[in-house]
Amino acid sequence: MRIGSLFSGYGGLDLAVQRVLGGRVAWHADNDPAATAVLAHHWPDVPNHGDVTGIDWTGVEPVEVLTAGFPCQDVSLAGRRAGLAPGTRSGLWTHTAHAIHTLRPRLVVIENVRGLLSAPAATREMEPCPWCVGDRPGPVLRALGAILGDLADLGYDARWCGLRAADTGAPHARFRVFVLARARTAAADPHHLGRPRPRDPRQRWSRPADHDRATANTEGQRRHQGRPEPARQQRRPDAALGGGLDWGPYxxxxxxxxxxxxxxxxxxxxxxxxxxxxxxxxxxxxxxGLPEGHVTDVPGLTRADQLRLLGNGVVPQQAASALCLMQPERTSEEVAA
Structure with missing residues (x-):
């Protein structure tokens, strides 16, 4: 089974998919220099197609599974809350949808921050509620709802869940939203037979965004790094640094x-x-939850590069558990084995 990886980072989501589903990574698509260095270090024979906005997907090797942890800056509680609007970092979701539209993988695995549940998607031709008429202020569609709607339009049924890293044993919270989408088949959805090929989802997002409304959260102007808060630690007066640490309540x-x-x-x-x-x-x-040296032993990375990649990455154990929750036919015991 071939896996295609968008916005790969250090490959944490791909590691989780391989652990649960098996398969091999066929290609990456990430243009961040630090991420590129990590990918080349661990997957030297796997091509990296670079910037997703410039890829002609008709010439890319087909895959059975597509993973995507697209940028979170514009849906994060610590970001601009501009949603999935065109011109935003999180608006790169549209290129993910276009890749799905062209490649038609059997499974799609998506990861992003809690803000998907609350950030507005963008301006849509909808009223805020079934009983409202006129220009009542307020978002009309959340980011996660837009993503699930796009997947449905593309012919995919999706499950989603929210999970903390702490739920899988990690000593930090790091709540993340995961989506598992499965392509409909003629047997599973006989009404889908004869439908025209789903339209390119980029057409849906051609309207300009209402940036004044989307950026109402004035406290989130700093750039989101997604770095997990390190557990507090105390040092006993007679303990040498690096040994004998008292982690207190942690x-x-x-x-x-x-x-x-x-x-x-x-x-x-x-x-x-x-x-x-x-x-x-x-x-x-x-x-x-990474193997020792997975990022820190890669040559040429600065400390800032390492912390940024790690802070924006995926905890493989967390993503693997989420995949198990979203496909009941697999159990946590099977994955642990």
Whole structure:
């Protein structure tokens, strides 16, 4: 089974899909230089098609599974809340939908932040409610609703769930929304027979966005990095840094994740350039449930590159559990095995 990966990052969503469904990664599509370095390091023989906005999908190898963790900046609670409107980072969803429209994979796996549940999609030709007439203010469609609607128009039935990383044992919350969409078949949907090929979803988003309404949240102007909050740690006065740490009320959570990953927590801080201590990328890598060195051992990445990739990435164990929830025929015990 071939897997195509959009907005691949360090490949966390792909690792989860392989763990649950098997298969191999056929290609990536990510133009971030740091992500490109990680992908080339771990998947040297897998082509990277780069910027999704410039890809001719008719010339790309077909895949059975398509994964996409498209940018979250404009739907995040810490972002501009501009939704999926054209010209926004999160508006790159339209290119994901176009890839689905052209490639017709059997399964689509999507991951994004909690803001999908509350951020407005964009201006749509709909009233706010069935009983409203006129220009009543307020969003009329949430981002997740738009995504599910586009998938339905493309001929896909979808399930979605929200899950915290902590629900799978991680020592941080990191709530994420996951969507699993399955292509309809003639047997499953006889009424779909004879329908014309679904229209290109890019046509749906041709109207300009109402940016004044979409950016009403004035507290979210800073750029979202998605970095998980590190667990607090205290140091006993007689303990050497890097050993004997007292994690206080988080000790049980840290120990649980250590058992899950099969290795101890790294030192959470490292010396700063101007003295003092600062967050260590290896600790964040451990928090994200990745193999040791998956990002931090890739040559040429700065500390800022590592933290940005890790903060915006996917916890593979969390995504794998979400996939199990969305397809009941698979159990958590089967995945753990």
């Amino acid at each position: 000790a049980a959570a840290i120990a649980r994740w250590e058992r899950r990953l099969g290795r101890p927590a790294p030192t959470p801080t490292q010396p700063g350039r101007r003295g003092g201590r600062r967050l260590a990328p290896r600790f964040v890598e451990w928090l994200m």
